[in-house]
Amino acid sequence: MDKAAKATVLDLHNVSKDFAKPSGEPLTVLAQIDVTLRDGEILGLLGRSGSGKSTLLRIAAGLIAPSDGEVTYRGRLLDGPAEGIAVVFQTFALFPWLTVLENVETSLDALGIDRQETRRRALMAIDLIGLDGFQSAYPRELSGGMRQRVGFARALVIDPIVLLMDEPFSALDILTAETLRTDLLDLWTSHRLPTKAILIVTHNIEEAVLLCDRILVLSSNPGRIAAEIAVDLPHPRNRLDTEFHNIVDEIYAILTSRSLAAIGSHKDMSDGMSHPLPRASINRISGLIERLAQPPCDGKAELVKLRHMLNLQIDELFPTAEALHILEFAELKADTLALTAAGHIFAEADMEERKRLFREHLLRFVPLAAHIKRVLDDRAVHRAPKLRFETELEDHLSRGDAEKTLRTIIDWGRYAELFTYDDHRRSLVAL
Numbered sequence: 001m002d003k004a005a006k007a008t009v010l011d012l013h014n015v016s017k018d019f020a021k022p023s024g025e026p027l028t029v030l031a032q033i034d035v036t037l038r039d040g041e042i043l044g045l046l047g048r049s050g051s052g053k054s055t056l057l058r059i060a061a062g063l064i065a066p067s068d069g070e071v072t073y074r075g076r077l078l079d080g081p082a083e084g085i086a087v088v089f090q091t092f093a094l095f096p097w098l099t100v101l102e103n104v105e106t107s108l109d110a111l112g113i114d115r116q117e118t119r120r121r122a123l124m125a126i127d128l129i130g131l132d133g134f135q136s137a138y139p140r141e142l143s144g145g146m147r148q149r150v151g152f153a154r155a156l157v158i159d160p161i162v163l164l165m166d167e168p169f170s171a172l173d174i175l176t177a178e179t180l181r182t183d184l185l186d187l188w189t190s191h192r193l194p195t196k197a198i199l200i201v202t203h204n205i206e207e208a209v210l211l212c213d214r215i216l217v218l219s220s221n222p223g224r225i226a227a228e229i230a231v232d233l234p235h236p237r238n239r240l241d242t243e244f245h246n247i248v249d250e251i252y253a254i255l256t257s258r259s260l261a262a263i264g265s266h267k268d269m270s271d272g273m274s275h276p277l278p279r280a281s282i283n284r285i286s287g288l289i290e291r292l293a294q295p296p297c298d299g300k301a302e303l304v305k306l307r308h309m310l311n312l313q314i315d316e317l318f319p320t321a322e323a324l325h326i327l328e329f330a331e332l333k334a335d336t337l338a339l340t341a342a343g344h345i346f347a348e349a350d351m352e353e354r355k356r357l358f359r360e361h362l363l364r365f366v367p368l369a370a371h372i373k374r375v376l377d378d379r380a381v382h383r384a385p386k387l388r389f390e391t392e393l394e395d396h397l398s399r400g401d402a403e404k405t406l407r408t409i410i411d412w413g414r415y416a417e418l419f420t421y422d423d424h425r426r427s428l429v430a431l
Contacts, residue, residue: 008075009197010037010060010085010162015069016222017055026067027398028222029055033069035199035216035225037162042188042198044212046205046251049315050400052223053201054166060199061087061164074161083111086160090167092147094139100126100150101135107154125157128192130183145176152184159194166201170313181211182236189235203315205304209247210237217251219258221276221401227254245304252303252335255314259322260332276401277326277366277408278319282415286346286354288320289329292339293347300338327361359416368393368409372428373418382430386421389428 012035018026029052037043037060045053058064059071062081071078073085086107094103104122113121126135129149139147148168155163169177187193202208208215212231219226229247237244291310292301301309307317321337324330329343339347346357362369372389376382386406393402410428413419417431 006038006040008036009039009073010199011035011072012056012060012066013070013072015056015059015066015071017052017059017064018067030059030066031222031224033223033225035060037197037199039196041213042200042211044208044215045199045201045218046203046208046215047218047223048203048220048255048318051218051220053203053218056218056223057087057164057166057199057201061085063087084158084161086155086158086163088148088151088155088163088165088168090170092139092144092151092171094147094150096139099136099138100131100142100153103139103150104153104157107157111158121157121159122153125153128156128187129153143176144172145180148172148180152180156193156195161194161196163193163195163198164200165198167203168200169207170202170204181207185211185235203313205248205251205314206239209233209244209251210239215251217254221398226258227251248304249302249335255318256303256332256334259318260325275326275366275368275405276397277368277405277412278322279404279408280320280323282411284316284320285323285327285329288324288337289339289343289347292330292337293344299344300336303335303337306337326365327358328365329361355415355417358412359418362412362416362418366409366412368405369413369416369418372409372413373430376419376428376430383422383425383427386426386428 012033015030015033015035016028017030018028020026033056035043035045035056045056047053055064059066062071062073062078062085065079073082095106098106101122104125105118108118108121123135126132129152131146131149131153134142134146139150142150148171151168169180172180188198200211209231215229215231216225217227217229218224229250231247233241233243288306288310291297291306292299303317303321306312307314310317321330321332324337324343325332328340329346330337330339342357342361346354349357363373375384375388389406390402393405397405410419410421414421419428419430421427422429
């Protein structure tokens with residue numbers, strides 16, 4: 001059957017979500033989102049932290065209401081949790097005083113099912129997800145992977161039509177996550193799941209391409225659909241296939257273009273003062289520069305290769321790559337990161353020379369750093385309240401972005417020996 005002709009199971013139309021700032025003004029985290037989940041497909045919501053993907057999943061589950069737009073489930077308006085929709089969360093969220101069997105049975109308690117049927121269905125779900133023999137075990141006796149299997153069993157015991165998953169493998173080690181992903185796919189492709197459609201939130205690009213039939217890439221601040229990518233590859237998929245790599249590279253290029261667009265737009269506002277800085281530590285910045293300078297990179301590498309070499313997720317790699325781009329130690333372009341001349345010099349320099357070069361670039365390319373230094377230099381005591389700069393930033397950024405940006409600039413300023421932070425007096429102090 002053609003994908004377009006498949007029945008729509010869940011539909012989000014023109015959905016937006018606002019939360020209130022401390023000032024009472026609305027903070028938009030999702031804007032005009034359209035998502036259609038069809039019968040027989042796994043749909044991925046892929047985005048970095050702050051893109052609103054978990055909020056969108058909770059709206060789809062009926063756990064929170066949108067500020068605007070509507071959600072329909074099987075043709076009916078969704079105005080709260082609905083029968084047939086189950087959620088698997090990132091954290092295991094098990095009751096520690098209950099056994100595996102009792103934890104799974106809790107999902108059926110609100111459905112008014114008799115005790116015998118509850119027990120039968122719980123045992124079937126436990127067997128389906130590969131936990132047979134662990135019915136009497138308590139969560140403390142289980143590994144992380146086993147506990148997440150209990151989470152899956154608890155979701156599947158209600159025979160859900162739609163299964164929503166919020167980064168269900170991210171809290172697991174690499175091998176455990178791979179095993180659980182493979183087992184889930186085996187159940188799905190063999191039609192042993194009662195579920196008609198799956199919606200999964202992830203920030204792992206390879207995971208999305210491995211599992212999903214379609215991927216929606218979300219941009220940030222506020223969250224919007226930046227791209228829709230069809231993954232027309234048969235299961236099981238091979239990470240080494242050229243077509244698999246091409247899709248992964250395409251997604252990296254999309255995320256990079258969105259990052260560069262955001263950096264460019266903020267530079268044009270308020271002389272760059274409003275640019276939210278990525279949370280990238282000095283150690284990670286230095287480490288990435290060093291790794292790029294060494295063979296086999298020799299100054300330039302594809303982001304996907306860097307991710308595998310350094311074993312980083314996109315929420316770890318992209319902020320560091322963006323920091324290098326902002327500081328002009330490297331150029332972020334399409335799906336590659338290339339050191340500039342200054343980046344090569346930094347890689348070869350000793351500690352003091354690195355600090356001098358970093359200080360020079362920080363003052364030249366990060367207007368907020370130069371602004372803080374001017375304010376501190378103009379004051380006789382060379383000190384200013386942290387709140388002063390927070391208030392300035394919150395004129396242009398969300399409170400979360402303002403706090404993150406100020407933490408970053410303090411870390412960078414300390415390393416550059418420009419200014420530090422006095423936690424006791426909650427103030428920035430010139431060095």
